[in-house]
Amino acid sequence: MNTQNIFQELKWRQVIYDSTPNCESLLKLKNISCYNGFDPTAPSLHIGNLIAIVGLIRFQKFGHSPIALIGGTTGMIGDPSGKNEERNLLSKSDIDHNVEAIQLQLMNILDTKSKNNPVKIINNKDWLENIQLVDFLRDVGKFFSVNSMLAKDSVKGRIDRESGISFTEFTYQLLQAYDYLKLFEKYNCQLQTGGSDQWGNIITGINLISKVLGNKEKLNQPHGIVYPLLTDSSGEKFGKSTGGNITINPAETSPYKFYQFFFNVSDIDVIKYLKIFTNKNYKEIKILEKSTLNEPQKRIAQKELAANLTTLIHGPGGLEKAEGITRALFQGNLINLDSKEILDVLEDSNITEISKNELEGEGVKYSELVVKSKMAKSLSEVRRLVSQGGLFLNDTKIENADKLVTISDLIKGSIILLRRGKKNYTILRIIR
């Protein structure tokens, strides 16, 4: 399959949930500028944002000029889309902090240096921050009919509920529409992308542009494309993993964990994700599809997916680490490595430090070490796990939670390996 234009490309990858009429003909005919917004509601982007990020990269690849818009100011208000409760406002300083962090992340992932069409990273604070209320109401508010604002799903759903919607959030759609207008004016931005919950906001923006600037000729009209909301085969929202969201911040979600998340994607989902997130072409994906069908236990498709995305987010170095840890944990005899190698390989996993004299003499109860390392919340939990055969010390199953751990249990004199279940490891490192 040969994709001529970005629209075709997105289509066969099945990431177009909806798009405005004639969007394709526009994208076929010329290179445009397009944007996708990112909310600074958390200190890190997470893999729910991946589809949008990869989207920007694809547009760039096809010669378009993408803009990543950080909602520094809209984040102060809160988008009611997709929420059924009023949100708590984040403090200004939190938002500032988030904006900075997200900006940095985007800069690392996206190509902002390309000569022809670098990705621009912009903050809507630039035009929203100092806006005058009365001016805004006169210049922008006049174009909005409350009637149609009320009809928006995001608003209607909330009005029907008892909790209602605050004026603040109700106003949100004006701001996002205004963003599109500004970007349209400043950068001739003709396409907004987003999750499917953004459809209403995008259309509102398009309408505002046409009202403010009048009808332009076809080639200059604004458009929108929305991506599907991703769910896995069991209907769960994509990206929710046991133990919290998978973020792209290595301090929160280590490259190893990130890699493992994709490594563990089920056979049913993996091909879909490869299409959505990677650059693999039709042929390559066909091959992987066959492999998943015929020799699923090899997990070739999962490995490709994990490797691809880990590299995108954490770079080749991150991938190397992730693969190293994976090898050590799942194929190797970890305890045969020397402690230095183990630490090296497990650099990113959980490490708890304990002092050597705790182990001297009689030693410490295993159960206490487990709690200390946060592998279990309480001693009760440790006992429970032990009775179910789910806890290990240096890869040996523990039968008695109160077993004493002493210096003789140290691997090569310096570390202890704790394991819970099949996949969770923690290292205890001895400090003086």
Next chain:
RNA sequence: GCAGGGAUUGGGGAGUGGUUAAACCCAGCAGUCUGUAAAACUGCCGCCCUCGGCUUCACAGGUUCGAAUCCUGUUCCCUGCACCA
């Protein structure tokens, strides 16, 4: 402001004086099977020194041999009505 209803273990939601650490569902965790998959099945799912003990049912007091369950006060939430606009 008036009247009524409600706050239970992560979420949902039983429970109206004792046999209730509290039904049931979801989520979660571990195990078996396997392929670090899916499904299925088993066990667990307040804390502890676990055939036992301790602390929990918004908060603070009280009644009682005994309370999540009854009374009083407080806080918060909801639903009507009114007031304001």
